Amino acid sequence: MRSRGARSVALAGLLLLLAVARAGAQQVSGAEQRGLLLEQDEKYREAAAAYREALATTPGSVMALLGLERVYAQLGWPDSLLPVIDRSIAAAPREPALRAAQIRTLRSLGLTDRLQQAFERWTRDMPGDAGPYREYARLLLQDGQLRTADSVLQRARARLGTGRGLELEQAQLRAAMGEWALSATSWYEALERAPYLEQAAILSLVATPQEMRPAVRRDLLAAGRNVPARRVLAALELHWGSPQDAWMVLRDLPRDTATFAAWSEFARRAEDAEAWTVVRAALEALLRERPTADLALRAARAALHGDDAESALALVRQAERGLDSAEAVVVTVPLRLEALAALGRAAEAQQTLDAYAGHASPELQRRQRALVAWAWVRAGDVARARALLGNDVTAEAGEVSGWLSLYSGDLATARRTLRVRGRATPELVTALALLARTKADTSAATGDAFLTLARGDTLRAATAFEEAAVSLRDARTLLLAVAARLHAATRDDARAVLLWSELATKDAEAPEAPEANLEWARALRRAGKHADAVERLEHLILTYPNSALVPQARRELDLARGAIPRAS
């Protein structure tokens, strides 16, 4: 049984059909109208009688014949349609919709020979028309008969002297046959005539294998700046994980409305893909042509996501020029504070906060204070950060307070606060792991190590964590592992390996031992010491068979043994 929603949609469709027919050249007869309404009420037998009545008076009526096709399909009588179609075609031999209905019906009945004959008759009756080839090729493509579809399209090209009007089918055929470059060429031609095929082209070409993509790029970028084709290529590049290439495709298009729409659409897609660098590039390009505060703010957010706080600040300033002060407080100040906090420019952040304090709601003010507190942390002034938060017990302030406790070495308070307040970030995971491991309530060295890390000084933080490991004995291996990771991040492989090897050999019972073995083995493999790497990995797999790192170790083992391609 149909749902009410489906029936409403069908009714709307039929009414639209009626309206279109009324507006068009063809008059809707009373019988046809009756047929439509009966069909809507699912009275298919009665509807069929009405449509037959209409066809008896006007045998070439497209509306009546298509109605009959629909209701016969519902009744499971498609074979009864064939004689009716024959009469309709005899009455209106140049009507393509009737011919299309004929080959559709023959195909649904599996009458291959008659289908072929009907197609041939159609081509004879309308010799210069691409319609028969297009409809027949479409059906063959749906049935996966690629070879036959190919010969039909080749024949069309030979008979008509052009492939015009068949580009879509050609493109689909080539993609189905794995001839990606030819498919791209056909899509290029199809998009020139019918830009609305953009989505179909993207869906068809997105499966292009890696090695064929250069050819697809070349063909979609063919001479002439076909904006729809460029939009297709940009979307494909995004799907293929090359956002920079995607933007390159669009950025040099002529500055006109179509291009601006393409840039805007691209920015939206890139935001969905979180490709922040190109989001910003596209939005900045749009800003240069049509500056608005909204675009500047979106670009500023993209810059912040892309860790470019300096540019974000400049964009925020640009946005402010287009807004009144009340709007600016709500919209731009948080972004400005976020950028200043990321840059550690605490004094400026504090100044901004103070200047707009009276204009923001209490809730907004609390959020902004938390941001400025982070700015003070990055500037190294934990006391100022703490003073700023005061006795604020809201979520944002609570999280910052937890971190401040940790930075000042007050592990007991940090343990209490961060466990319930903290947002899940890699730093929080490390901090919570430490606080769970150690029983100590204070450790100034550990606080200093985390603070150094928060200030972005990775090199010094690595050393600080090593120093903290000396005093905080019950979390020694965890702190050394953090230090090793930081050394590796600063490309100090030698120091990292020293720590990993120490952990792997002297602290075999520690939770960090499997990671230490894995990282040590990776370093050995990078240094070309494959036999040593194999030994280390085998030790890891056999000693810690239940470790979550075993699958990674097996993969490293395969690579070290040459059992799988190294490029992968």
Next chain:
Amino acid sequence: MVTPRLRLFAAACMLLGALVPARLWAQFLLVPMDDEQRNHLKAYGLTYNAIKDGLRAEWFLNYRGGSFLLPDAADVRRRAGLDGVTVEPISASRLGAIRAEIAGGNMDAIPLEKAPRVAIYTPPDAPPWDDAVTLALRYAGIEYATVFDEEVVRGDLSKYDWLHLHHEDFTGQFSKFHIAYRGAPWFIQQVQGAQAMAQRLGFPNPPALKKAVAERMRQYVENGGFLFAMCGATETLELAMAGFDVDIAGNFADGTPVDGNADAKMRWTRSFAFANAHLEQSPFVNAQSDIDGHQVNVPGRRQPLGTFTLFSFSAKFDPVETILVQNHRTVIPDFYGVTTSFMRRVLKPGVSVLAEEEGAPWTKYLHGHYGKGSWTYLGGHDPEDPQHGIGNPPTDLALHPNSPGYRLILNNVLFPAAKKKPLKT
């Protein structure tokens, strides 16, 4: 004479045995090959290396996807642990129950006795990643040697139990790639290398050399060797053997056109699998004959990929065919190759069809005997890279440890290790 010290030692051993829990130390390890197995491909390597180390193994055909039975040895457990191969320790009584189950169903237990000496026919400078068998052997940890024209002509094949061929064109026409790749540096290098090799070994041109190589391979099988071919090697080996004394190579390969009457002159009694195939003589059509059903490189003839179904055989009466189709899946997605499939109408009588695409006029996987030896053909290039194109990145089997297509390849590798039983049919 039993001394008191020996008695004491025996008692200690018994006590120790009683204290070790059964789950830690069993008498056998069952390597299940159904969906319980975490790494089907490495399971073959585990079994191969156990046999190579002199351990006795058994192949339980049709039992849990074609499982293996290995002794519970420390080395076997170690290797299984390293490779992530699922093993189940079983006691003698559990084994007895399994054997009873095998005896009562369409299953059989085949002893695996000797690790076959494996050779892969490949050019000396070929990267190891462009051949599915090499990929599978390396991933599974099965050792192999490589041979090429010089070793084959010299008669080295007799040193090996198992020979694999991949996409070599034994008609000497370089897979007719001159149509599309004549300017490509790799193709020019390949042609020059083949010409130099032919000259060095005393043959006028590559087609003459490849025919001689194909003839040596035919003799190898005739004398008891096992040959496993995939991709274009299947079709072209057949053409080279049947066309031994016919000019079947185009002008671009040997300087003379194909014999216009080549079809009629082919001696199909010399080939393993096919008869009465039609040679594609046009140098502009990238196909060798009408053996392949898919014709991937011929626009207009190319057929889409479907799925192929493995046949089920009687394990007790057709153990060889049963071995070759052991799998945890029976329907497998098809994959292209220079030769993807084999048209049914050109198969010789007596050839066993191991897999086919239902309703299609072609087959996928064939096996047969020739002289004292046997051969298997599997169409397609790489089971996990169905559209494989030249220059594609190599397949990383660590991402496909349960590949049913690759299992077919590895069934063939272990097949020569099976102790020959007298065939019952």
